[in-house]
Amino acid sequence: MKPMKPVYIAAQAVTPFIGKGNPNFIDKGHEEFGVRENPTLEDHIVGVVRKLIDDHHIDPTLIQRGYIGNFAGELFSHQAHLGAMVARADERLSGIGFARVEAACASGGVGIVNAIESIQSGLDVVLVVGAEVQTTVRAREGADYLARAAHYASERSIDDFTFPALLARRAKAYKEAYGLSERDLAHFSVKAYDNANRNPMAHMCAVKMTLEQAETASDGNPKILKNPELHDHLKVSDCSQVSDGAAAVLLASEAGLQKLGRAMEDAVKLRSYGFCTNPLGEVKDLLELDTAAAAAGEAMRDANITPQDIQVAEVHDCFTIAELMMYEAIGLAEKGKGKELVLSGRTSIEGDIPVNTGGGLIGFGHPVGATGIKQTAEIYRQMKGQCEDYQVQRELNLGLTANMGGDDRTVVSLVLENTV
Template sequence: MNRMPKPVFLAAGATTVSLGTGRPEFSPRKPRPGLDETIREAGRMTLAQIGDPGAIDECVIGNFMAERFNRQGHLGALMLNLHPALEFKPALRVEGACASGGLALVSGLKSVLSGLADVVLVLGVEIQNTVKAIYCADYLAGAGWYDGERKDGHAYFFPGAFSDRAGAYAAKVGAERAREGFAHWFRNAIENARLNPDAQEYTNRAQDLLALGRTPPNPRVFTDHLNLFDCSKVSDGAAALVVASEEGLRRLGLGREDAVQVTGLGHAAANLTTPPADPTEMATCRVAAGRALAMAGLAIGDVGVVEVHDCFTVSGILLTEALGMAAPGEGADAVVAGITRRDGRWPTNAGGGLVGYGHPTGATGVRMAVDLWRQLKGRAGTYQVAPRTEHGLMVNMGGNDKTVVSLAVKA
């Protein structure tokens, strides 16, 4: 598609708290919300914003590993527990590793664009704090090529994979420049999270965030080129919103002032069995974001607020380059200079992003869309970026730059 064949919108967004280490209410020894309860919380917050849940034509849920973390499959049918009016509605679950939420949005968008639905309830969820960290890392390694990469990979598989990217980037631009960029990304993420009551790092009160970010990596206890502050945390949470046509908004009792329009969609995937040709480049992210911008008729300079998939600080830096916010090799310097800060050229991850808000894997792509909706409609509360902007862009990545969903949206 060169352009969206008809107007399609996002509205009625909601997110749960990102629960995990860092939240004062979290303790591995205490009962906490499970998969069912977390789905209900996010879904019912969205349903409370619309006039008639019976107006929903279809339900889609994004999730990565509930079968292993929670021993629960068949999540599409589980969504129908949200409201009696959803009984017998079409419902399905989609999976694409950390891009599962983004793919749920793609599924909802395609149903509305096809005319088979006018309103799709889209939800993303992950409950991961059910096993010890080393087992969690093994489960999450399923986002890579397990048969070909897991045996020889790092014990903490994905931190190891992105440590390799960080090492390659340090060799390219210099170790000090790279580390300083990573440290500034971490500081920005935590400062933004401190403004977002749902963020996992909301109560982080560390005094010198840059000093923490500059902590030298210690390969004896973690990875060669990343420290613990470079990583998003293990998180439990969910996010939800509706995808609707113009007729769908009317049926929901919502106006154009309640919704953002999706103007561009980019969806790209790369061969899971092939290592990145250049570990300092996010090639699949670049392709997907380029498609979204081209469909929207935008350049990156037209975008006012950005949500990127900073599962690690290095991925945030590399995404600034993939999106054209910085030239190749200059992302670290650009972040240090402040282009991604709240008052910078491209306010990025204003609610904390994955490093600050948290990364409930299957929920992340939906959470990004909710945050763009909030920012463009002036509904982000304490983490609202001022002044409000007209265009936003999100990039949700699955695995090591293997499945990517990018959306351009307009206020």
């Protein structure tokens, strides 16, 4: 959909994403274990809002509405009612309407859709926050929580790790149809970790990954599924990270930019968006991300662009197979040929269509509610030359995001245009 009233990204902020493997994450092996603790969900929410306000000199009283994307705060952190939590970030936010939005891993993206449509209804300045804390419980308990993004009644029993199993099912089908190898998938892992190594805010900023490590199952890179049909089709290196973190973007109309004192050259225009859902547990074709294709197709059609016009992208790589299939859903590659893009280097930071430059979900991390908002913030930062060591070294005018919830059941896609 193309907004009838122009919408701009006026400001953004992202906290470091942390979890196991990150040097700042406090676990039993950390030298400060018992001395200090990891940030709470409230810490992340309050911290990212304050960062956005302070970094961009935003007057909070100009914000007219707000949304927070979060999937499972009441499970991982025993905290719901998160709209009211946002208001704790600054006393000047008191009295403003804030609401939580939930759409599994697409919670952040749907929060942005709500903000766009709020501006269409007449508002001028809308804040969108996304946050998740997922490191408070053991892996199998967390996997049960995350399985609620699937059709729990029919899909929970597939494996203890339900979501990895659902994407392993796609990997298995894709291998059988197109001859995809473990080495092919390993290239996606290596790209993600290499990009994250350039990004100090990434969960895996300090963890190296070689092609041999990513290709081969080992004690350090085990196959985690018990389901015998799917066991061989997923290793830890194929997975996104269990991360804590938050992200925020401030959306504004032209009048809103003026009220905020933000120059047009400091903004990124939200040219169009696509928002699609399909029924839980009813994937029709394991070889296609049809919901992603519909959402991205809508966004590109209404922006009057083709996939070949995209200069930078942030796509939902919850697993390596998902990034590959996203290439095909968006139209960057023909069906069955997604691996050729990564093998050629075209989607690297130095390539002609860089994808997930900060490391994606596999390298940067995946605090579920924050992901769609972080994707948008990353495109903004790339377009404004703010990515430092992982900055694409050329002018970027058109970017695309694809934020997926569940097994391609809810997808939000944005087309973003630089205003310079």
